[in-house]
Amino acid sequence: MKAIVYNQFGSIDVLQLIDQLKPTVKAGQVLIKVKAFSINPMDWKIRKGNMKLMSGSKFPKHTGADFAGIVEQVGIGVSNLKKGDEVFGVVKNFMKEGVSAEYVAVTAALVWKKPEHISFAKAAAIPIVGTAAVTALKKMGNITSKTKVLVNGATGGFGMFLLQLLKERDAIVTAVASTRGIEFAKRWGANTVMDYTKENVLTQKTTYDIVIDLSGKMSYRNAKSILKAKGKFLNAIPTPLEIPISFLNNLFTSKKHIVILASPSSKQTEVLLNSIHKGVEIEVNKVFPFAQYKEAYQYAEKGGYVGKVVVEVH
Template identity: 45%
Template sequence: MKKIIYEQYGSVDVLHSVYMNKPIPNTNQILVKVKAVSINPIDWKIVMGEVKLMSGRKFPKSIGCDFSGTIESIGQNIQNFTVGDDVFGVINPFKEGALAEYVIVNEKQLAKKPDYLSFAQAAALPTVGLTALQALNTSGKSIKGKEILINGASGGVGMLAIQIAKSQGAIVTAVSSVKGHHLLKKWGSDFIIDYNKEDVAKINKQFDVIIELSAKLSFRQAKKIMKPESNYISVTPSLWNFVHSFSNNIISKKKYKILLMQSDTNSLNELANNILKGADIYISKTYPMSDFKEAYNSIIKHGALGKVVFSIPF
């Protein structure tokens, strides 16, 4: 089979394709023939060595975490899936990689693909959908009627955070460049800000929840537009962010939270069958797997609206 790997940290140029034997599942594993893999920012953050504390220094490594496909074989202890099931899931990007013709997974990393989702849509969902859902559920309280700011809202997490928040009755202010405004409107945003024309940190408004997806609105800046009891949620894990959030949360009711998305079969099922049924899952571009360097270089340089997906095989 073909798989994309890298043997040192660096730019996208360290990625390369290799041939290797198709893996064989053990008694507790599942072999999936991959049909689609989506791109997430964590992919290149790991490749570029930005999160070495979590990814470590053992090579070779592979890339990609969200995938969909069809089960080709299973171990004898597998009970909830059978050969031929269409599935989708997410694997630990710090330890594994999905950008390959086949992946080995365990049952907890999978859910059955609903018929209403294409393979591309299913591959686009896990990381961004669960991140959005868990960010909105961080406080453990209802968000109905709450003012929510989503900064960097035209990407995958923003796409689903807007739609989930609106379905739960929140008032959403979405921030992006003007090129994404038509999508922010389509997804249901109540208010839209063009960050090229307006400094979001200086607007005359305060929020119950700020979801920071662009890494451009720091907690220090965001505090000025947070209500006295509110949550700032970052999806960017770093040692400094963890230290800062810990020290702040001891003394302040303006909470600084770092989200580390958690996934299992139940949460994937909830996401696909309840939370996002009927939602708009916008895929702005699909690349063949062979164009992996072009795809990553393009999205790093220019960004992307919604999600970008690889189709498998080459």
């Protein structure tokens, strides 16, 4: 089978398409014929060596964490899936595993049946960012129709789900997006949308109960100025150092600094699937064929697009 691997940390140039043996299925696993996988910022952070402490430096490495495809084979002890099922899912340890191949063997507990009304490309876009959005909601605490939330960097994959989940809960949402993301942010439920190329949210006089940064460009120090006295700042793209720093910050102020560390689970996916069946929209900005994997990563890393970027395998 064909698989994308890399044997050293670096730019997209280290990625190679090679021939590998099809993986064997262990107990509790399923073999998936991959139809599509999505690209997440963590993919290139790991590939560039930024996450060495967690990913380790053992090569070769694969890339990609979430996928959609068709069950090819079922391992011992798996009863909820069968050959031919159309599914989507995620690897157990995306720091050390990857799905950028024609076939992958994955833990059956992290594989779910694909909703019939969505494509494989859209299904592949769900797990990582969708789970992160559900985790963020939980970290926000009790959300009511009076809760004022600012979502910075609101129209990537994470924001796409978060805005729609916040709308379900009647929060008062201000979205900060690029010019091309404004209409999407409105459609996904934001009450107010700010174009960051024209306005600076930090110089406005409005304060918020919750500020969540999905862009990696707003620090806790900056966010404090627009937080209410007992407000919360959530960082969805923390650096390894930020975890202990957030703990220290919280000892000395009522304005809380919260790091989001999402780990996909069935409970979170059930929340997502319930919302998807109710009509939550999944925007796939661009789909690349497998052979154009380098162009796909180059496009994704450049940023500035709305929704998700997906690679189709079969």
